[in-house]
Amino acid sequence: MATQEELQEIANQEIEDAKPLFKVVDNVRMELSDDDYAQLKLDRGAAKWDAQQNGYKEARQQAYGSIAEQLDMQYWDSVNGTTTWKDHIAQVKADNPKP
Amino acid sequence: MAGSLIKIQETTVSSATANVDLTGIDDTYDVYMVKLYNVVPSTDGASLYCRVLESGTANTAAKYDWADVYMRTNSSFANEAQENNTQWNWQPTLGSASNESGQGIVYLFNFSNASEYSMFTKEMTYIRADSSSLTGGQGGGVFTDATNCNGVSIFMSSGNIASGTFVLYGLKITS
Numbered sequence: 001m002a003t004q005e006e007l008q009e010i011a012n013q014e015i016e017d018a019k020p021l022f023k024v025v026d027n028v029r030m031e032l033s034d035d036d037y038a039q040l041k042l043d044r045g046a047a048k049w050d051a052q053q054n055g056y057k058e059a060r061q062q063a064y065g066s067i068a069e070q071l072d073m074q075y076w077d078s079v080n081g082t083t084t085w086k087d088h089i090a091q092v093k094a095d096n097p098k099p
Numbered sequence: 100m101a102g103s104l105i106k107i108q109e110t111t112v113s114s115a116t117a118n119v120d121l122t123g124i125d126d127t128y129d130v131y132m133v134k135l136y137n138v139v140p141s142t143d144g145a146s147l148y149c150r151v152l153e154s155g156t157a158n159t160a161a162k163y164d165w166a167d168v169y170m171r172t173n174s175s176f177a178n179e180a181q182e183n184n185t186q187w188n189w190q191p192t193l194g195s196a197s198n199e200s201g202q203g204i205v206y207l208f209n210f211s212n213a214s215e216y217s218m219f220t221k222e223m224t225y226i227r228a229d230s231s232s233l234t235g236g237q238g239g240g241v242f243t244d245a246t247n248c249n250g251v252s253i254f255m256s257s258g259n260i261a262s263g264t265f266v267l268y269g270l271k272i273t274s
Contacts, residue, residue, distance in 0.1 A: 021259070023118035025155070027110045032117055039159060040117060046185065047256045058192065062229055066175040 001099055002052065008045035015041045052099055059096040064089070102272040104132065109266045115141050115259035121267040122155055122250035124210045128269035131207040133251060135265050138201040140193050142258030144228035147190035147201060151210070151217055151242050152250035160244065163187050167221075167238030173230045179238075187240045189221060189253075194228035195261065201225035203236075206270075210248040217242040 002010075015021070020031050021040070032040065065073070065088060073085035107123040124131050138147060150157040165187050166180035179191070190201045203223035209215040223236040242248070253265060 021117045022115070023120060024110050024112065024116050025118075025120040026108050026122055029116070036118070039157070042159075043185075043254075044257065059229075061177045062174055062227075064174065068175075 002048075004045070004049050007048040007052065008041070011044035011048055012041045015044060056096045056098055060092055063092040063096060102270060104268040105271050107131075107267045107269055109264070111264045112260050112262050115261055117259055118157075118252050118254045119260060119263075119265050120152060120155070120157075120250060120252045121265060122152055123267060124207065124249050124269075126211045128271060129208075130270040131210060132268045132270055133205040133207065133253075133265065134203075134268065135205075135253070135263060136200075136202045138190070138193070138225075138263030138265075139199070139261045140195050140255045140258055141261040142255065143195040144192050145195075145255040145257040146188050147193055148186040148254050148256055149189050149205075150186045150252045150254075151246075151248040152252055153246055153248055155249065157252040158242070158244070158246070158248075159185050161185050162243040163240065164243060165238060165240030167236050170235040171227070171230075171232055172234075173232035183243075187219070188256075190223050190225050190236065192227050192229055193255075194226040194231060196226075196228075196231065199226035199228070199231065200263070207251070210250075212245075213247040214245055216245055217248050 015037060022029055022031055023036065070085060073088060077083060077085050108121045110119050110121065112119060150159065161183045163184045163186050164182045169177045169179065189203065193201050201223065202225065203221060205219050205221045208218045210217045218239065218241045220239045225234055227234050
């Protein structure tokens, strides 16, 4: 697991490697200013940190079955004595672990 | 009551661009609107972010709140909300594959009113990168600082904006 400082270093290098970068202000294209580059590095570092720390939440949301599907699993589990729903939830959590 | 959209700025991105800044918001109109369409990130799965501009400079303070609901073809809906972030997230996890792009309308309120928080409502639709499924998103946000904002700065969480068109309108109402 990378530290925030390590991710910031990676982000800084990515921006340096990607130069020159451009912005469009009111349809006028220009290279980023030094301040823009500095902010972009901070933003990129923060995004990487957020993805590492919180990305599992979004991944789990995507992986869980719909409410209807989960209710159907629970119904048939109650009828058949199976653990389909519990297994589904456990699998999603295992596939997308917390950092 | 009738009205019309008055175009203030339009930018079409056709080569990689880190930021698209649209300015021209003042007290001429009560409400402004941003139309964005065919927006594609250079990095698959990047999210489309936005900040307010104050005298043309993006405010990066941790004063951006939003609350959205996302309806998805491949999964159940999702509520997403954040407080005190450093930008708004208009389109999370936007896809960049062929035929994947983002479209949307955002209404901007109180941007030129230095006595009120700047707020927006949004209606988006796009193809997600992780599932290649359609997402419809609706919600709103607030910049919790009563300042005079003259525009918006639109950018990606990672990488550039590869392509897209961004238009700023004023909503002129006549009665």
